[in-house]
Amino acid sequence: MQKQKKEKKYIAEIKAGSKVVTKSGMHGKILSLNDDGTCIIETGAGKVKFETSALSMEMSQKLSENTLIKK
Template sequence: MEALKQFAPFILMFVVIYLFMIRPQMKKQKQEKKFGEDLKRGDKIVTKSGIHGKIVELNTNDNTCVIETLAGKLKLERSAISMEMSQKLNTPVKEEKK
C-alpha cells in the first residue's frame, strides 16, 4: 500500500499526459492518413507551404501527387498537403443575412 502511494503521482501524471497529449496526436495522425488516402483527381488542395492547386495525377506506388497551379504543374509528396487548409478551402462559405 505504501508503494502505491509513492507511485500514485507518477501514474496520475502519465494518465494526464496520455489523455491530453498522446491520444489527440494519434487521433490527428489517423485523420491525416485517411485524408491522404481519400484524395482524388480534381480535388482542390493547399500545401503546408501555402501553394494552392488542383490534383491532376495521383501515384500510389511512391505516395506522390501532381498538382496544377497557375504557374504550372508540381510533383509533391502527399504528406505536404495540409488537411486543415484544404478542408477549409473546400467548405462553402455561409453568407450573413442582413
Template sequence: MYSTILLQAGGGGMGNFILIPAMLLVIYLFMIRPQMKRAKNEKKFQAEIKKGAKVITTSGIHGKIVDLTDDAVVIETGAGKIKFERSAISMELSKKYLSPVVKK
C-alpha cells in the same frame, strides 16, 4: 535519529505512488491521445485524396490535383504543374470552407 529523518523525508508514502500514475494518465489523455487521433485522421485524408480535388499543401500552395500515384501527387497551380509527396497535402478546399453560409 536516522529513523526520524527517513520518516520526515518519506512524507506521503502511498500518495506519491498514486500521484505519478495519475500524472501519466493526464499526460496521455490530454497530449498523446489527441495527437495520435490527429495523425490517424491525416493519414486517412491523404489516402482518400481524389483527382480533381482543390487542395492546399503544407507550404501554403493552392492547386488542383491533376495526377496521383501511390506516394506522389501532381498539382496544377497558376504557375504550372508541381509534384509533391502525398504527405505534403494539408487540407482540401471545398465550398463549405471557402465561403460562410449567409442566412436570409
C-alpha cells in the same frame, strides 16, 4: 495520434480533381496521384510534383468550405 489518423485517412480518400493546399501554402488542384506517394498538382504557375504528405488537411478543408460558401 487522432490527428495523424485523420490526416492519413484524408490522404487516402483524396482523388484527382480535388482542390488542395500544401503545408507550405501552395494552392492547386490534384491532377494525378502516383503509387510512389507523390501527386501532380496544377497551380497558377504550372504543374508541380509533391509528396502527398506535404498536403495540409486543415487548410485544404478550409479551402473547400470557403468554396462551398461562395457558391
